[in-house]
Amino acid sequence: MKRLSHYKEFVSESEISRIYRKGTELSKYHILHINSSYYGGGIAEILRNMVPLLNEIGVEVGWRAMVGSPDFFRVCKRFHNSLLGEGIDLTEMKKKVYEGTNEDFSRFTHVDHDLVIVHNHQPLPLIRFLQKRQPWIWRCHEDLSTPNQEVLDYLKSFIIPFDKCVFQTGKCIFSDFQKECSFVNPTIDPLSTKNEYLDDNKIKKYLNRIGIDLSRPIVSQVSEFDKHKDPIGALEVFKQINEEMDCQFILIGSVSRYDPEGESIYGQVREKVKEMENVSLVLDPHDIFINSVQSASDVVLQKSLKEGFGLAVSEALWKETPVVGSDVGGIAMQIVDGENGYLVDPGDYDEAAEKIMDILSDDDLRERMGRRGKEIIKDRFLITHQIEKWLDIWREML
Known part of the structure; x- marks a missing residue:
C-alpha cells in the first residue's frame, strides 16, 4: 500500500510532515466524494490515487459513483457538450431523466458524512434530494469558457445551495450571483503504474508488441475517443509531418461505456488510420503501456478543441517528453510556451505540425524542454x- 511518506523522493520531508499534521486535524471528520464512475477519465483516476492516501494520513474519505441508465448518461453527455458551447434542445424529458436518476440514487445512498464533494454536473441534483445537513462543495472539472447559457442557467438552480465551488483554472464563472470559489489544480501520481520510472528494456518490450521502431522518431497522443479531443485532427497533423520527415505516430484512446458517442468517434478514427502509413492505433491499453509510449515519444501531441485539464499533458511532461498542445483550458496551465513545449491554435494544423517538427529536428531543444517540463510538474x-x-479547504469549512 502506498503511503504519503513514499513521496519524499519527489517532495520535501517538511511538506510531507505538514500534510500529516493537517490530516490529523481532520481525523474526526468523515468526507465523501461523489462522481459519475469509478473508471474512465481523469476524475476517476485522480480519486483512485488520492482517496487511499487521504485515509492513510488519518482523514476518513469515501467515494461513491452514480448509478444510472444509458439514457441518463446520454443526457449527461449532451449536457457536457453544451457546457463546451454546443447547442441543445433542453426538453422536459431530458430534465426528467437527469433529475429522476439523481432522485433514485438518493434513495439508496445514505449520506451522513461531515462534508460532501460532488464532481462535475452528473450528480449535481443530489443536493436537492438528500437532506443537507453538512457543507457541500461542487468540484467543476469542465471547461466552462464558452458554455451554452440555457444549460448553465438550468444547472445553476442546483449549484445555488452549495457552500463552495472549486474550479481548476483561476476564474470563477459565477459573476452574476454570490458564490465562494476556490481553485485546485488536477495532479498526477508519480508512483502510479502510469507514471513510475520504466527502464529501456521494459519500454522496448511493450513497444515491440505494436511494431514500433525505437530508432525512428515517435509522436503520440493519448486521450479518450471524444470529438473534443480531436483525434481526427491529430491524424491530419501527423499526415503533414509524415510528408516532410520520417516519423511514427501512436494514437492511444479509450471508449468509455458512459460516453454514447465514443464508439462512433473510434470508428471514424479507425477508418482514417486505414488510409495512412506509420500510424499505430491502440484501444484501451493498460497503464504500463501508456507509460511506455509517453516515455519513448520524442514529442506528445494534445490536439484538443476543448479541455478541462488534460492529465495526459502532465503525464508526458513528467517523463521529460515535450508537448505540443492546443491553447485551450487546462492545457495552457501546464505548457509554458517555448519552455516545455508549444501552445498552438487548436484549428491550425500547419502550426502544430511545424512546432512538432521543430522539436524533432533539434536534439538540444528537445532535451532542454524535457528537463523543464519535469521541473514544472514537480x-x-x-x-x-x-x-x-x-x-486546507476542508479545514476552513469544518
Missing part, C-alpha cells in the same frame, strides 16, 4: 500538492 502538479490544497 513544482505544481504532483498529487501531494492537490492533497494539501483539499486539506
Whole structure:
C-alpha cells in the first residue's frame, strides 16, 4: 500500500510532515466524494490515487459513483457538450431523466458524512434530494469558457445551495450571483503504474508488441475517443509531418461505456488510420503501456478543441517528453510556451505540425524542454500538492 511518506523522493520531508499534521486535524471528520464512475477519465483516476492516501494520513474519505441508465448518461453527455458551447434542445424529458436518476440514487445512498464533494454536473441534483445537513462543495472539472447559457442557467438552480465551488483554472464563472470559489489544480501520481520510472528494456518490450521502431522518431497522443479531443485532427497533423520527415505516430484512446458517442468517434478514427502509413492505433491499453509510449515519444501531441485539464499533458511532461498542445483550458496551465513545449491554435494544423517538427529536428531543444517540463510538474502538479490544497479547504469549512 502506498503511503504519503513514499513521496519524499519527489517532495520535501517538511511538506510531507505538514500534510500529516493537517490530516490529523481532520481525523474526526468523515468526507465523501461523489462522481459519475469509478473508471474512465481523469476524475476517476485522480480519486483512485488520492482517496487511499487521504485515509492513510488519518482523514476518513469515501467515494461513491452514480448509478444510472444509458439514457441518463446520454443526457449527461449532451449536457457536457453544451457546457463546451454546443447547442441543445433542453426538453422536459431530458430534465426528467437527469433529475429522476439523481432522485433514485438518493434513495439508496445514505449520506451522513461531515462534508460532501460532488464532481462535475452528473450528480449535481443530489443536493436537492438528500437532506443537507453538512457543507457541500461542487468540484467543476469542465471547461466552462464558452458554455451554452440555457444549460448553465438550468444547472445553476442546483449549484445555488452549495457552500463552495472549486474550479481548476483561476476564474470563477459565477459573476452574476454570490458564490465562494476556490481553485485546485488536477495532479498526477508519480508512483502510479502510469507514471513510475520504466527502464529501456521494459519500454522496448511493450513497444515491440505494436511494431514500433525505437530508432525512428515517435509522436503520440493519448486521450479518450471524444470529438473534443480531436483525434481526427491529430491524424491530419501527423499526415503533414509524415510528408516532410520520417516519423511514427501512436494514437492511444479509450471508449468509455458512459460516453454514447465514443464508439462512433473510434470508428471514424479507425477508418482514417486505414488510409495512412506509420500510424499505430491502440484501444484501451493498460497503464504500463501508456507509460511506455509517453516515455519513448520524442514529442506528445494534445490536439484538443476543448479541455478541462488534460492529465495526459502532465503525464508526458513528467517523463521529460515535450508537448505540443492546443491553447485551450487546462492545457495552457501546464505548457509554458517555448519552455516545455508549444501552445498552438487548436484549428491550425500547419502550426502544430511545424512546432512538432521543430522539436524533432533539434536534439538540444528537445532535451532542454524535457528537463523543464519535469521541473514544472514537480513544482505544481504532483498529487501531494492537490492533497494539501483539499486539506486546507476542508479545514476552513469544518
